[in-house]
Amino acid sequence: MTSEDFVPAALRRLWRMSEPSRLGRRPALDIDQVVTTAVDIADRDGLAGVTLPKVAQVLGFTGMSLYRHVGSKDELLALMADFALGPPPERPATDDWREGLRAWAFAQRAVFQRRPWLTHVPTSGPPAGPHRIAWMEAALAVLAGTGLDWAHKVGVLSLIGGYVAQATRQEHELTQGREEGQGQADAEHAWAMALARLVTPDRFPETANLFASTMFAAPPPGADVAVDADFALGLDLILDGVAARIARPTAPPGRVV
Missing domain, CATH: 1.10.10.60 (Homeodomain-like)
Known part of the structure; x- marks a missing residue:
């Protein structure tokens, strides 16, 4: 046997x-x-x-x-x-873990954008197939020099992978829900203008301030907000947290930091 x-x-x-x-x-x-x-x-x-x-x-x-x-x-x-x-792309020629994870996340997002149905496949367990293992290996190699233990490395992969899938799925669903030919910036402006009539400062002060800000101002003709920027912002917030964890001193045995 x-x-x-x-x-x-x-x-x-x-x-x-x-x-x-x-x-x-x-x-x-x-x-x-x-x-x-x-x-x-x-x-x-x-x-x-x-x-x-x-x-x-x-x-x-x-x-x-x-x-x-x-x-x-x-x-x-x-x-x-x-x-x-499919297989992951070749690892970027850099020792910067942040740049490496960023490239890993954007590469996975590109696959999901080509095949949005992938984000709807139920998760029945940890990675098991050769391609999923290859993607995991690529990210673990990026994290190899960070000093994180295995539990934290796996946690980082799970967090970023989940964010990529959720963000791409939401992006696809929002695109499907827009009027034909309507860009993201136009859709967000119309949404904010409609809700601004209902969201009053006395009931929702912070949200009312948000809608009154320049964030949802009418875009110039032909302009649109890059979806990549929204995705990158969320990813950078996650990577900031990873950086903070890497910078924390290692706890002595028996002590949780």
């Missing part, structure tokens, strides 16, 4: 560990065909458009045929997510 015998079937499929054919010949359908077809459907119709019967129909097989290659719909989603994420 080898170490591979202890790998669960779902992980074997996720890592494409070879499975010998019981009939001694190449099967007519393989897991890569199933996954790439499902990803194509998600790219076109969104995650809600992906069902096992629909994937089977596109491939010209019965739904039961897919269960020989994918154990369940949840497993298919995990396979799709890892495949669609």
Whole structure:
């Protein structure tokens, strides 16, 4: 018995560990065909458009045929997510952890922007697929010289990864909710002007001051606020917190700082 015998079937499929054919010949359908077809459907119709019967129909097989290659719909989603994420970009040539994490976050955001459905895939556990592990390795390498312990490194990755997914999902949903051809700046200005009539200083003093500020002033014709700036602001706030934690002295054994 080898170490591979202890790998669960779902992980074997996720890592494409070879499975010998019981009939001694190449099967007519393989897991890569199933996954790439499902990803194509998600790219076109969104995650809600992906069902096992629909994937089977596109491939010209019965739904039961897919269960020989994918154990369940949840497993298919995990396979799709890892495949669609793809490998991370090469690490920037810098020893600056902040610049490295910033590049990591923007690179992941770019993937989510191309495939918004990825942000809706349910999280069923920690990273398990080869591409997700590769992204984790890339970020851990950036943090290697920070002095953070493993718990804090994992916490940083989880926090930034969650922020990237949530911010990109919100950006996509807001874009879908706008009127056709309306930019972000115009939409925010119209929203602020409408609410300014309802948000009175006696009831909501700080919010009223916000709407009265120049933040939501009418943009000049053809101008728009870069969405990247909003994303970068939130990311920088998180990185400021990471920097503060790195700068804190290491606690002696038995003491929590």
